[in-house]
Amino acid sequence: MRRPFISANWKMNKTIEETEAFINSFLPMVKDITDVDILIAPPFTSLSAASGLLKSSNVILASQNIYHEEKGAYTGEISPDMLKSAGCTSVIIGHSERRQYFSETDEVVNRKISTARNNGLEVILCIGESLEEREENRTFEVLDKQLTGSLKSLSLDGITIAYEPIWAIGTGKTATKEQANEAHGYIREWLGINKEDSDPVRILYGGSVKPDNIEELMSQPYVDGALVGGASLKPESFAALVTGSIK
Numbered sequence: 059m060r061r062p063f064i065s066a067n068w069k070m071n072k073t074i075e076e077t078e079a080f081i082n083s084f085l086p087m088v089k090d091i092t093d094v095d096i097l098i099a100p101p102f103t104s105l106s107a108a109s110g111l112l113k114s115s116n117v118i119l120a121s122q123n124i125y126h127e128e129k130g131a132y133t134g135e136i137s138p139d140m141l142k143s144a145g146c147t148s149v150i151i152g153h154s155e156r157r158q159y160f161s162e163t164d165e166v167v168n169r170k171i172s173t174a175r176n177n178g179l180e181v182i183l184c185i186g187e188s189l190e191e192r193e194e195n196r197t198f199e200v201l202d203k204q205l206t207g208s209l210k211s212l213s214l215d216g217i218t219i220a221y222e223p224i225w226a227i228g229t230g231k232t233a234t235k236e237q238a239n240e241a242h243g244y245i246r247e248w249l250g251i252n253k254e255d256s257d258p259v260r261i262l263y264g265g266s267v268k269p270d271n272i273e274e275l276m277s278q279p280y281v282d283g284a285l286v287g288g289a290s291l292k293p294e295s296f297a298a299l300v301t302g303s304i305k
C-alpha cells in the first residue's frame with residue numbers, strides 16, 4: 059500500500075502573517091498523524107517564515123515553481139539553491155496555471171524537473187487535459203504527450219505525479235472517482251508501474267477536492283492522494299482532508 063500524500067497549493071494567496079496564522083493553527087490538528095505525507099506550498103515570500111514554524115513537524119515545505127537555470131541574469135526567477143535555503147525540500151512543477159498563463163511547455167517543464175532533481179528537490183509534476191480535450195476523447199493522448207515531454211530522459215526517482223484535469227481545477231466540478239481512477243491507471247501503465255502495490259511512485263488527484271469527496275476519491279486503488287487548491291486555504295478544511303485520506 060502506498061502512503062497517502064496530501065498537498066496544499068496555495069497559489070497567490072496568503073501574506074507572511076496569514077501563513078504563520080495558518081500553520082500555528084494547523085500543526086496541532088495534524089501533529090499525531092503519522093501515516094500520511096502532508097505538504098504545503100505557500101507563495102515564495104512566505105517560505106522562510108513557514109520553514110521556521112514547520113521545523114521538526116510532520117509537514118513538508120514546497121514551492122509552487124522553480125527556474126530551470128541554477129543562477130544568473132534571470133530577473134524575477136527563483137533558483138534551486140534559493141528554495142533550499144528558504145527551507146523547501148519539494149517543488150510543484152507544470153501546474154496548468156503555469157502552462158496556461160505563463161506559457162510553460164512540456165520542454166520547459168522537463169528542464170525544470172531536471173534542475174530540481176539535480177539539486178535534490180522532490181518534484182510534484184502536474185498533468186491533465188482540458189474540457190475540450192476530454193470531450194473529444196483525447197484525454198489519454200494529452201496525458202501521453204505531457205508525460206513524454208515532461209519526463210524525457212528522467213528517472214522517476216523523487217517524482218510524484220498529480221493528475222489534474224483542468225476542467226476540475228477551481229470549478230467545483232470534481233472528476234468522478236471512476237474518471238480519476240481510470241486516468242491514474244493509464245498513467246501507472248504509461249510509467250510501467252501498473253498495479254504494483256509496492257511501487258513507491260504516487261499519483262495524486264487534483265481538481266476541487268474537498269473534505270466531503272476525499273474519502274470517495276481515496277477509495278480508488280490508483281488514487282494515492284490529492285493536490286488541493288481552494289480547500290487547503292483553511293486549517294480545518296485542510297486537516298479534514300488529511301484525516302479523510304487515510305485508507
Ligand code: PEP
Nearest residue numbers: 227228264265266287288
Ligand atoms: C490546484 O490548483 O492544483 C487545484 C486542484 O485547485 P482546486 O483544489 O481549487 O480545484
